[in-house]
Amino acid sequence: MKNRHYSFLFSIIGLLVFFPVAFLIVTSFALQWTWPQILPTEWSTIGWNALIEEPKLFLALRTSIGIGAIVVFINLAIGFPAAKVLAFQSFKGKSFIEAFLLMPILIPGLAVAMGLHLTMIRIGVADHWAGVALVHLVPTIPYTIKIFRSGFERVGSFYELQALSLGASQKEVFTSIYLPQLITSIRSATFLIFVISLSQYALTAIIGGGNVVTLAMIYFPYLSSVNNAVIASFSLLFAGIPLLFILIIEIVIRMFIPYRSLTNTQQ
Protein backbone atom coordinates (compact mmCIF):
# COMPACT_ATOMS: atom_id res chain seq x y z
CA MET A 1 0.00 0.00 0.00
CA LYS A 2 2.67 2.41 1.10
CA ASN A 3 4.99 1.60 -1.79
CA ARG A 4 2.21 1.90 -4.31
CA HIS A 5 1.42 5.39 -3.05
CA TYR A 6 5.05 6.40 -3.22
CA SER A 7 5.56 5.19 -6.76
CA PHE A 8 2.31 6.82 -7.86
CA LEU A 9 3.29 10.12 -6.25
CA PHE A 10 6.74 10.00 -7.76
CA SER A 11 5.41 9.21 -11.23
CA ILE A 12 2.95 12.13 -11.09
CA ILE A 13 5.58 14.55 -9.88
CA GLY A 14 8.04 13.09 -12.37
CA LEU A 15 5.63 13.71 -15.20
CA LEU A 16 4.80 17.24 -14.12
CA VAL A 17 8.25 18.35 -12.97
CA PHE A 18 10.97 16.28 -14.59
CA PHE A 19 9.45 16.13 -18.05
CA PRO A 20 9.32 19.91 -18.65
CA VAL A 21 12.81 20.38 -17.22
CA ALA A 22 14.25 17.49 -19.25
CA PHE A 23 12.50 18.94 -22.28
CA LEU A 24 14.23 22.29 -21.72
CA ILE A 25 17.60 20.54 -21.43
CA VAL A 26 17.05 18.63 -24.69
CA THR A 27 15.91 21.84 -26.44
CA SER A 28 19.01 23.69 -25.26
CA PHE A 29 21.24 21.14 -27.03
CA ALA A 30 19.19 20.87 -30.22
CA LEU A 31 20.68 22.00 -33.50
CA GLN A 32 18.22 20.51 -35.96
CA TRP A 33 14.73 19.89 -34.64
CA THR A 34 11.78 20.28 -36.99
CA TRP A 35 8.14 19.41 -36.44
CA PRO A 36 7.00 16.60 -35.99
CA GLN A 37 10.22 14.95 -34.76
CA ILE A 38 10.05 13.68 -31.19
CA LEU A 39 13.76 14.27 -30.61
CA PRO A 40 16.30 16.54 -32.31
CA THR A 41 18.10 14.99 -35.28
CA GLU A 42 21.30 16.92 -34.64
CA TRP A 43 22.76 17.98 -31.32
CA SER A 44 25.20 20.73 -30.47
CA THR A 45 26.18 23.26 -27.83
CA ILE A 46 25.53 26.19 -30.14
CA GLY A 47 22.65 27.42 -27.95
CA TRP A 48 24.84 27.60 -24.86
CA ASN A 49 27.72 29.17 -26.79
CA ALA A 50 25.47 31.86 -28.23
CA LEU A 51 24.16 32.60 -24.74
CA ILE A 52 27.63 32.92 -23.24
CA GLU A 53 28.74 35.16 -26.09
CA GLU A 54 25.83 37.56 -25.48
CA PRO A 55 27.72 40.79 -24.68
CA LYS A 56 25.25 42.00 -22.07
CA LEU A 57 25.00 38.66 -20.24
CA PHE A 58 27.74 39.08 -17.65
CA LEU A 59 26.72 42.61 -16.77
CA ALA A 60 23.12 41.44 -16.43
CA LEU A 61 24.22 38.52 -14.26
CA ARG A 62 26.10 40.90 -11.99
CA THR A 63 23.15 43.32 -11.82
CA SER A 64 20.61 40.57 -11.11
CA ILE A 65 22.69 38.87 -8.44
CA GLY A 66 23.59 42.20 -6.82
CA ILE A 67 19.98 43.39 -6.71
CA GLY A 68 18.85 39.94 -5.50
CA ALA A 69 21.40 39.94 -2.67
CA ILE A 70 20.38 43.43 -1.51
CA VAL A 71 16.69 42.50 -1.68
CA VAL A 72 17.36 39.36 0.40
CA PHE A 73 19.33 41.34 2.97
CA ILE A 74 16.70 44.09 3.43
CA ASN A 75 13.98 41.44 3.53
CA LEU A 76 15.67 39.60 6.38
CA ALA A 77 16.32 42.85 8.26
CA ILE A 78 12.67 43.97 8.03
CA GLY A 79 10.97 40.57 8.16
CA PHE A 80 12.84 38.87 11.00
CA PRO A 81 11.86 41.26 13.85
CA ALA A 82 8.30 41.68 12.55
CA ALA A 83 7.82 37.91 12.33
CA LYS A 84 9.06 37.42 15.90
CA VAL A 85 6.48 39.85 17.28
CA LEU A 86 3.68 38.26 15.26
CA ALA A 87 4.69 34.79 16.43
CA PHE A 88 5.10 35.47 20.16
CA GLN A 89 3.07 38.55 21.13
CA SER A 90 -0.65 39.05 21.12
CA PHE A 91 -1.94 42.59 21.04
CA LYS A 92 -4.98 44.57 20.05
CA GLY A 93 -5.45 44.82 16.30
CA LYS A 94 -3.06 41.95 15.54
CA SER A 95 -5.28 40.39 12.87
CA PHE A 96 -5.57 43.81 11.22
CA ILE A 97 -1.78 44.18 11.18
CA GLU A 98 -1.48 40.68 9.72
CA ALA A 99 -3.83 41.54 6.87
CA PHE A 100 -2.08 44.90 6.39
CA LEU A 101 1.33 43.23 6.06
CA LEU A 102 -0.08 40.95 3.37
CA MET A 103 -1.03 43.97 1.21
CA PRO A 104 2.18 44.19 -0.87
CA ILE A 105 1.40 40.85 -2.54
CA LEU A 106 -2.31 41.58 -2.92
CA ILE A 107 -2.13 45.10 -4.38
CA PRO A 108 -1.05 44.91 -8.06
CA GLY A 109 2.71 45.37 -8.43
CA LEU A 110 2.12 47.29 -11.66
CA ALA A 111 -0.04 49.83 -9.81
CA VAL A 112 2.63 50.23 -7.13
CA ALA A 113 5.48 50.62 -9.63
CA MET A 114 3.53 53.11 -11.76
CA GLY A 115 2.48 55.04 -8.66
CA LEU A 116 6.05 55.27 -7.36
CA HIS A 117 7.57 56.08 -10.76
CA LEU A 118 7.36 59.90 -10.61
CA THR A 119 8.48 60.03 -6.98
CA MET A 120 11.44 57.78 -7.76
CA ILE A 121 12.44 60.07 -10.63
CA ARG A 122 12.20 63.03 -8.27
CA ILE A 123 14.43 61.51 -5.59
CA GLY A 124 16.79 60.15 -8.23
CA VAL A 125 16.51 56.38 -7.80
CA ALA A 126 14.54 55.69 -10.98
CA ASP A 127 16.69 54.27 -13.82
CA HIS A 128 19.04 53.09 -11.08
CA TRP A 129 19.58 49.69 -9.47
CA ALA A 130 18.65 51.11 -6.07
CA GLY A 131 15.12 51.96 -7.22
CA VAL A 132 14.75 48.53 -8.80
CA ALA A 133 15.91 46.83 -5.58
CA LEU A 134 13.41 48.90 -3.57
CA VAL A 135 10.51 47.96 -5.82
CA HIS A 136 11.54 44.27 -5.71
CA LEU A 137 10.91 44.41 -1.95
CA VAL A 138 7.19 44.79 -2.64
CA PRO A 139 6.43 41.26 -3.92
CA THR A 140 8.80 39.64 -1.39
CA ILE A 141 8.40 41.15 2.12
CA PRO A 142 5.10 39.39 2.99
CA TYR A 143 6.57 35.97 2.16
CA THR A 144 9.59 36.60 4.36
CA ILE A 145 7.39 37.58 7.29
CA LYS A 146 5.21 34.49 6.76
CA ILE A 147 8.13 32.07 6.52
CA PHE A 148 9.89 33.43 9.60
CA ARG A 149 6.69 33.64 11.57
CA SER A 150 5.99 29.95 11.14
CA GLY A 151 9.66 29.28 11.90
CA PHE A 152 9.44 31.16 15.21
CA GLU A 153 6.18 29.38 16.06
CA ARG A 154 7.87 26.03 15.45
CA VAL A 155 10.84 26.88 17.68
CA GLY A 156 8.80 28.51 20.45
CA SER A 157 10.00 31.15 22.90
CA PHE A 158 11.07 28.75 25.68
CA TYR A 159 14.73 28.60 24.68
CA GLU A 160 14.93 32.37 24.67
CA LEU A 161 13.31 32.67 28.11
CA GLN A 162 15.66 30.02 29.47
CA ALA A 163 18.72 31.77 28.02
CA LEU A 164 17.60 35.20 29.26
CA SER A 165 17.03 33.86 32.76
CA LEU A 166 20.58 32.48 32.68
CA GLY A 167 21.87 35.94 31.80
CA ALA A 168 22.35 35.74 28.05
CA SER A 169 22.33 38.95 26.05
CA GLN A 170 19.93 39.61 23.12
CA LYS A 171 22.83 39.10 20.75
CA GLU A 172 23.67 35.72 22.25
CA VAL A 173 20.01 34.73 22.07
CA PHE A 174 20.05 35.61 18.39
CA THR A 175 23.32 33.89 17.42
CA SER A 176 23.06 30.80 19.60
CA ILE A 177 19.30 30.11 19.56
CA TYR A 178 17.35 31.61 16.69
CA LEU A 179 20.04 31.63 14.01
CA PRO A 180 20.76 27.89 14.23
CA GLN A 181 17.13 26.90 14.88
CA LEU A 182 15.71 29.00 12.06
CA ILE A 183 18.18 27.84 9.45
CA THR A 184 15.49 26.11 7.39
CA SER A 185 13.43 29.32 7.39
CA ILE A 186 16.48 31.36 6.34
CA ARG A 187 17.12 28.91 3.55
CA SER A 188 13.57 28.90 2.16
CA ALA A 189 13.11 32.67 2.54
CA THR A 190 16.43 33.48 0.83
CA PHE A 191 15.65 31.11 -2.01
CA LEU A 192 12.12 32.37 -2.55
CA ILE A 193 13.06 36.08 -2.38
CA PHE A 194 15.91 35.57 -4.81
CA VAL A 195 13.74 33.70 -7.31
CA ILE A 196 10.97 36.32 -7.10
CA SER A 197 13.50 39.13 -7.61
CA LEU A 198 14.94 37.37 -10.67
CA SER A 199 11.45 36.92 -12.17
CA GLN A 200 10.46 40.59 -12.21
CA TYR A 201 10.20 41.97 -15.71
CA ALA A 202 7.44 44.60 -15.60
CA LEU A 203 8.52 46.19 -12.29
CA THR A 204 12.15 46.34 -13.45
CA ALA A 205 11.14 47.81 -16.81
CA ILE A 206 9.00 50.55 -15.25
CA ILE A 207 11.39 51.64 -12.49
CA GLY A 208 14.65 50.73 -14.26
CA GLY A 209 13.46 52.38 -17.47
CA GLY A 210 15.66 50.10 -19.60
CA ASN A 211 18.83 51.38 -17.93
CA VAL A 212 18.96 48.66 -15.31
CA VAL A 213 19.61 45.54 -17.36
CA THR A 214 18.73 42.46 -15.34
CA LEU A 215 18.50 38.95 -16.79
CA ALA A 216 14.73 39.23 -17.28
CA MET A 217 15.32 42.41 -19.31
CA ILE A 218 17.36 40.50 -21.90
CA TYR A 219 15.24 37.32 -21.73
CA PHE A 220 12.07 38.98 -23.01
CA PRO A 221 13.50 40.49 -26.22
CA TYR A 222 15.21 37.12 -26.84
CA LEU A 223 11.81 35.42 -27.08
CA SER A 224 11.10 37.06 -30.42
CA SER A 225 14.61 37.21 -31.83
CA VAL A 226 16.72 34.09 -31.26
CA ASN A 227 16.22 30.37 -31.70
CA ASN A 228 14.83 27.94 -29.15
CA ALA A 229 18.18 26.41 -28.18
CA VAL A 230 19.41 29.79 -26.91
CA ILE A 231 16.18 30.60 -25.07
CA ALA A 232 16.13 27.13 -23.49
CA SER A 233 19.71 27.56 -22.29
CA PHE A 234 18.77 30.95 -20.87
CA SER A 235 15.71 29.43 -19.16
CA LEU A 236 17.92 26.83 -17.47
CA LEU A 237 20.30 29.56 -16.38
CA PHE A 238 17.38 31.13 -14.49
CA ALA A 239 17.10 28.01 -12.35
CA GLY A 240 20.86 27.61 -11.98
CA ILE A 241 21.51 31.04 -10.47
CA PRO A 242 19.27 30.71 -7.39
CA LEU A 243 20.77 27.26 -6.77
CA LEU A 244 24.27 28.72 -6.89
CA PHE A 245 23.21 31.63 -4.70
CA ILE A 246 21.66 29.33 -2.10
CA LEU A 247 24.85 27.24 -2.11
CA ILE A 248 26.93 30.33 -1.31
CA ILE A 249 24.48 31.37 1.42
CA GLU A 250 24.69 27.86 2.85
CA ILE A 251 28.47 28.06 3.07
CA VAL A 252 28.31 31.50 4.71
CA ILE A 253 25.69 30.33 7.22
CA ARG A 254 27.73 27.25 8.10
CA MET A 255 30.80 29.36 8.72
CA PHE A 256 29.02 31.59 11.21
CA ILE A 257 26.75 29.22 13.04
CA PRO A 258 27.63 27.61 16.36
CA TYR A 259 26.32 24.13 17.31
CA ARG A 260 26.74 22.63 13.87
CA SER A 261 25.82 19.14 15.02
CA LEU A 262 22.58 20.42 16.48
CA THR A 263 21.48 22.04 13.24
CA ASN A 264 22.25 18.89 11.34
CA THR A 265 19.99 16.79 13.52
CA GLN A 266 17.25 19.40 13.08
CA GLN A 267 16.93 18.78 9.35
Place this chain on the structure above:
Amino acid sequence: MKWFKQTKYVWPLVPAVLFVFIFVGYAIMMALLESITINGQWTLDAYKQLLENQSFRDSILFSLKVTLTSTFISLFIGVVITRWMYYYLRNYWVKVLIWIPMLFPHFVWGYIVILLFSQSGWFSGLLYELGLLEDFTHFPVLTQDQHGIGIISTYIFKEVPFVILIILPVYIQMNHQYKHVVQTLGGSKWEIFKTVEWPTIFPVLSEAGIIIFAFVLSAFEVPFLLGATYPKMVSILSYDWFFQGDWSQRPMAFAAMIIVTSIIVICSIVLFSMTNRLRIRVSKGER
Protein backbone atom coordinates in the same frame (compact mmCIF):
# COMPACT_ATOMS: atom_id res chain seq x y z
CA MET B 1 0.00 53.09 30.55
CA LYS B 2 -1.21 49.77 29.18
CA TRP B 3 -0.79 51.06 25.64
CA PHE B 4 2.77 52.11 26.40
CA LYS B 5 3.59 48.67 27.77
CA GLN B 6 2.16 47.11 24.64
CA THR B 7 4.10 49.31 22.23
CA LYS B 8 7.35 48.27 23.86
CA TYR B 9 6.88 44.78 22.43
CA VAL B 10 5.45 45.95 19.15
CA TRP B 11 8.18 48.32 17.97
CA PRO B 12 10.02 45.66 15.88
CA LEU B 13 6.94 45.75 13.63
CA VAL B 14 7.54 49.41 12.80
CA PRO B 15 9.94 48.95 9.82
CA ALA B 16 7.58 46.46 8.17
CA VAL B 17 4.48 48.59 8.74
CA LEU B 18 6.29 51.72 7.57
CA PHE B 19 7.42 49.90 4.46
CA VAL B 20 3.85 48.91 3.58
CA PHE B 21 2.66 52.48 4.25
CA ILE B 22 5.17 53.95 1.82
CA PHE B 23 5.36 51.25 -0.84
CA VAL B 24 1.67 50.40 -0.92
CA GLY B 25 -0.27 53.23 0.74
CA TYR B 26 1.68 56.10 -0.77
CA ALA B 27 2.14 54.36 -4.14
CA ILE B 28 -1.58 53.65 -4.54
CA MET B 29 -2.44 57.20 -3.46
CA MET B 30 -0.11 58.57 -6.14
CA ALA B 31 -1.60 56.20 -8.73
CA LEU B 32 -5.09 57.34 -7.74
CA LEU B 33 -4.07 61.01 -7.99
CA GLU B 34 -2.57 60.49 -11.43
CA SER B 35 -5.71 58.71 -12.58
CA ILE B 36 -7.86 61.73 -11.70
CA THR B 37 -5.56 64.51 -12.92
CA ILE B 38 -5.34 65.48 -16.58
CA ASN B 39 -3.20 68.55 -17.32
CA GLY B 40 -3.33 69.60 -13.69
CA GLN B 41 -7.14 69.51 -13.57
CA TRP B 42 -9.12 67.08 -11.44
CA THR B 43 -11.41 65.01 -13.59
CA LEU B 44 -12.93 61.56 -13.88
CA ASP B 45 -12.45 61.52 -17.66
CA ALA B 46 -10.00 58.61 -17.57
CA TYR B 47 -12.60 56.42 -15.86
CA LYS B 48 -15.33 57.57 -18.28
CA GLN B 49 -13.07 56.74 -21.23
CA LEU B 50 -12.31 53.33 -19.77
CA LEU B 51 -15.94 52.41 -19.25
CA GLU B 52 -16.78 53.49 -22.79
CA ASN B 53 -13.82 51.56 -24.18
CA GLN B 54 -14.99 48.23 -25.60
CA SER B 55 -11.52 46.66 -25.47
CA PHE B 56 -11.20 47.55 -21.77
CA ARG B 57 -14.62 46.11 -20.90
CA ASP B 58 -13.80 42.89 -22.77
CA SER B 59 -10.39 42.87 -21.15
CA ILE B 60 -11.65 43.15 -17.57
CA LEU B 61 -14.21 40.36 -18.10
CA PHE B 62 -11.59 38.18 -19.77
CA SER B 63 -9.09 38.87 -16.96
CA LEU B 64 -11.62 37.95 -14.30
CA LYS B 65 -12.57 34.76 -16.15
CA VAL B 66 -8.93 33.68 -16.56
CA THR B 67 -8.09 34.62 -12.96
CA LEU B 68 -11.05 32.87 -11.32
CA THR B 69 -10.52 29.74 -13.42
CA SER B 70 -6.80 29.48 -12.64
CA THR B 71 -7.34 30.24 -8.95
CA PHE B 72 -10.10 27.69 -8.34
CA ILE B 73 -8.51 24.91 -10.39
CA SER B 74 -5.14 25.43 -8.64
CA LEU B 75 -6.79 25.37 -5.20
CA PHE B 76 -8.84 22.29 -6.08
CA ILE B 77 -5.92 20.25 -7.47
CA GLY B 78 -3.69 21.41 -4.60
CA VAL B 79 -6.19 20.27 -1.96
CA VAL B 80 -6.90 16.94 -3.70
CA ILE B 81 -3.19 16.09 -3.94
CA THR B 82 -2.41 17.25 -0.39
CA ARG B 83 -5.27 15.48 1.41
CA TRP B 84 -4.59 12.32 -0.51
CA MET B 85 -0.84 12.36 -0.14
CA TYR B 86 0.02 14.44 2.94
CA TYR B 87 1.46 11.44 4.75
CA TYR B 88 3.88 10.75 1.92
CA LEU B 89 4.55 14.39 1.16
CA ARG B 90 6.43 14.64 4.45
CA ASN B 91 9.29 12.80 2.80
CA TYR B 92 12.26 15.16 2.45
CA TRP B 93 12.92 14.34 -1.21
CA VAL B 94 9.29 14.72 -2.21
CA LYS B 95 9.39 18.20 -0.66
CA VAL B 96 12.52 19.02 -2.63
CA LEU B 97 10.69 17.92 -5.80
CA ILE B 98 7.77 20.24 -5.07
CA TRP B 99 10.21 23.14 -4.81
CA ILE B 100 11.55 22.54 -8.34
CA PRO B 101 8.68 24.35 -10.15
CA MET B 102 9.30 27.29 -7.80
CA LEU B 103 12.86 27.42 -9.13
CA PHE B 104 11.81 28.75 -12.53
CA PRO B 105 10.24 32.17 -13.02
CA HIS B 106 6.65 32.24 -14.28
CA PHE B 107 7.75 33.35 -17.73
CA VAL B 108 10.01 30.30 -18.13
CA TRP B 109 7.02 28.04 -17.46
CA GLY B 110 5.12 30.10 -20.01
CA TYR B 111 7.87 29.45 -22.53
CA ILE B 112 7.79 25.70 -21.76
CA VAL B 113 4.01 25.70 -22.32
CA ILE B 114 4.55 27.31 -25.73
CA LEU B 115 7.20 24.73 -26.67
CA LEU B 116 4.94 21.85 -25.65
CA PHE B 117 1.40 22.92 -26.46
CA SER B 118 1.53 25.35 -29.39
CA GLN B 119 0.18 24.17 -32.75
CA SER B 120 3.66 23.31 -33.97
CA GLY B 121 4.75 22.22 -30.51
CA TRP B 122 5.99 18.90 -29.20
CA PHE B 123 2.61 17.38 -28.38
CA SER B 124 1.15 18.09 -31.80
CA GLY B 125 4.28 16.47 -33.28
CA LEU B 126 3.81 13.45 -31.03
CA LEU B 127 0.16 13.08 -32.09
CA TYR B 128 1.20 13.36 -35.74
CA GLU B 129 3.83 10.65 -35.34
CA LEU B 130 1.24 8.45 -33.65
CA GLY B 131 -1.02 8.97 -36.65
CA LEU B 132 -3.70 10.79 -34.66
CA LEU B 133 -3.23 14.13 -36.40
CA GLU B 134 -3.18 14.92 -40.10
CA ASP B 135 -1.48 18.27 -39.92
CA PHE B 136 -0.50 20.76 -37.24
CA THR B 137 -3.25 23.13 -38.31
CA HIS B 138 -5.70 20.53 -36.94
CA PHE B 139 -4.16 20.79 -33.47
CA PRO B 140 -6.34 23.00 -31.20
CA VAL B 141 -5.04 26.52 -30.52
CA LEU B 142 -3.94 26.25 -26.88
CA THR B 143 -1.41 29.08 -26.66
CA GLN B 144 -1.98 32.74 -27.50
CA ASP B 145 -5.64 31.70 -27.75
CA GLN B 146 -8.76 33.78 -27.19
CA HIS B 147 -9.92 31.75 -24.20
CA GLY B 148 -6.69 32.15 -22.23
CA ILE B 149 -6.09 28.38 -22.05
CA GLY B 150 -2.33 28.86 -22.32
CA ILE B 151 -2.30 31.49 -19.56
CA ILE B 152 -4.53 29.39 -17.32
CA SER B 153 -2.48 26.21 -17.72
CA THR B 154 0.80 28.04 -17.03
CA TYR B 155 -0.60 29.44 -13.81
CA ILE B 156 -2.01 26.07 -12.73
CA PHE B 157 1.41 24.45 -13.30
CA LYS B 158 3.06 27.08 -11.16
CA GLU B 159 0.43 27.60 -8.43
CA VAL B 160 -0.47 23.99 -7.54
CA PRO B 161 2.93 23.46 -5.82
CA PHE B 162 2.38 26.81 -4.05
CA VAL B 163 -1.01 25.63 -2.72
CA ILE B 164 0.50 22.30 -1.61
CA LEU B 165 3.36 24.04 0.22
CA ILE B 166 0.92 26.32 2.03
CA ILE B 167 -1.69 23.77 3.17
CA LEU B 168 0.66 20.83 3.78
CA PRO B 169 1.64 21.99 7.31
CA VAL B 170 -2.07 22.34 8.18
CA TYR B 171 -2.76 18.76 7.12
CA ILE B 172 0.26 17.45 8.99
CA GLN B 173 -0.71 19.25 12.22
CA MET B 174 -4.43 18.47 11.92
CA ASN B 175 -5.94 16.38 14.70
CA HIS B 176 -6.76 13.27 12.70
CA GLN B 177 -8.63 11.67 15.58
CA TYR B 178 -11.63 13.87 14.76
CA LYS B 179 -11.82 11.95 11.50
CA HIS B 180 -12.15 8.69 13.42
CA VAL B 181 -14.95 10.23 15.46
CA VAL B 182 -16.89 11.07 12.29
CA GLN B 183 -16.16 7.59 10.94
CA THR B 184 -17.32 5.85 14.12
CA LEU B 185 -20.51 7.86 14.04
CA GLY B 186 -21.13 6.56 10.51
CA GLY B 187 -20.05 9.64 8.56
CA SER B 188 -18.99 9.38 4.93
CA LYS B 189 -15.66 10.56 3.51
CA TRP B 190 -17.38 13.71 2.29
CA GLU B 191 -18.69 14.40 5.80
CA ILE B 192 -15.18 13.93 7.19
CA PHE B 193 -13.92 16.51 4.73
CA LYS B 194 -16.81 18.89 5.39
CA THR B 195 -16.79 18.80 9.19
CA VAL B 196 -13.15 18.12 10.09
CA GLU B 197 -10.85 19.22 7.29
CA TRP B 198 -12.70 22.13 5.69
CA PRO B 199 -13.02 24.35 8.80
CA THR B 200 -9.32 23.79 9.54
CA ILE B 201 -7.99 24.47 6.06
CA PHE B 202 -10.47 27.19 5.06
CA PRO B 203 -8.59 30.19 6.54
CA VAL B 204 -5.26 29.10 5.05
CA LEU B 205 -6.81 28.06 1.75
CA SER B 206 -8.70 31.32 1.35
CA GLU B 207 -5.51 33.25 2.00
CA ALA B 208 -3.66 31.23 -0.65
CA GLY B 209 -6.65 31.77 -2.94
CA ILE B 210 -6.66 35.55 -2.59
CA ILE B 211 -2.87 35.68 -3.11
CA ILE B 212 -3.18 33.71 -6.36
CA PHE B 213 -6.25 35.71 -7.44
CA ALA B 214 -4.50 39.05 -6.88
CA PHE B 215 -1.34 37.86 -8.59
CA VAL B 216 -2.97 36.38 -11.71
CA LEU B 217 -5.33 39.33 -12.14
CA SER B 218 -2.50 41.86 -12.29
CA ALA B 219 0.66 40.04 -13.41
CA PHE B 220 2.20 41.07 -16.71
CA GLU B 221 4.79 38.45 -17.69
CA VAL B 222 2.70 35.35 -18.48
CA PRO B 223 -0.08 37.05 -20.50
CA PHE B 224 2.61 38.97 -22.40
CA LEU B 225 3.98 35.62 -23.61
CA LEU B 226 0.80 33.59 -23.92
CA GLY B 227 -1.98 36.11 -24.43
CA ALA B 228 -3.92 36.63 -27.67
CA THR B 229 -4.04 40.00 -29.43
CA TYR B 230 -7.70 40.25 -28.41
CA PRO B 231 -8.96 40.24 -25.69
CA LYS B 232 -5.90 41.30 -23.71
CA MET B 233 -5.42 40.85 -19.97
CA VAL B 234 -5.96 44.18 -18.19
CA SER B 235 -2.30 44.31 -17.04
CA ILE B 236 -1.13 44.28 -20.67
CA LEU B 237 -3.52 47.10 -21.65
CA SER B 238 -2.40 49.17 -18.68
CA TYR B 239 1.31 48.56 -19.36
CA ASP B 240 0.90 49.51 -23.04
CA TRP B 241 -0.95 52.71 -22.13
CA PHE B 242 1.70 53.58 -19.54
CA PHE B 243 4.51 53.30 -22.09
CA GLN B 244 2.68 55.10 -24.92
CA GLY B 245 5.15 57.75 -26.06
CA ASP B 246 3.26 60.99 -25.45
CA TRP B 247 1.96 60.09 -21.94
CA SER B 248 -1.58 60.98 -23.07
CA GLN B 249 -2.86 57.51 -22.14
CA ARG B 250 -1.21 57.46 -18.69
CA PRO B 251 -4.33 58.51 -16.75
CA MET B 252 -6.10 55.54 -18.35
CA ALA B 253 -3.24 53.21 -17.38
CA PHE B 254 -3.53 54.42 -13.78
CA ALA B 255 -7.34 54.27 -13.77
CA ALA B 256 -7.29 50.66 -15.04
CA MET B 257 -4.90 49.68 -12.26
CA ILE B 258 -7.01 51.51 -9.65
CA ILE B 259 -10.06 49.53 -10.81
CA VAL B 260 -8.14 46.25 -10.52
CA THR B 261 -6.85 47.29 -7.09
CA SER B 262 -10.41 48.05 -5.94
CA ILE B 263 -11.64 44.63 -7.10
CA ILE B 264 -8.84 42.92 -5.16
CA VAL B 265 -9.37 45.04 -2.03
CA ILE B 266 -13.12 44.34 -1.98
CA CYS B 267 -12.57 40.59 -2.45
CA SER B 268 -9.94 40.52 0.32
CA ILE B 269 -12.16 42.38 2.78
CA VAL B 270 -15.06 39.99 2.14
CA LEU B 271 -12.79 36.96 2.52
CA PHE B 272 -10.99 38.18 5.64
CA SER B 273 -14.24 39.03 7.40
CA MET B 274 -15.55 35.55 6.49
CA THR B 275 -12.49 33.79 7.90
CA ASN B 276 -12.52 36.00 10.99
CA ARG B 277 -16.14 35.08 11.69
CA LEU B 278 -15.25 31.41 11.21
CA ARG B 279 -12.25 31.74 13.53
CA ILE B 280 -14.43 33.30 16.24
CA ARG B 281 -17.01 30.52 15.85
CA VAL B 282 -14.30 27.85 16.06
CA SER B 283 -12.76 29.41 19.16
CA LYS B 284 -16.20 29.47 20.82
CA GLY B 285 -16.48 25.76 20.06
CA GLU B 286 -19.55 25.85 17.83
CA ARG B 287 -19.01 24.58 14.33
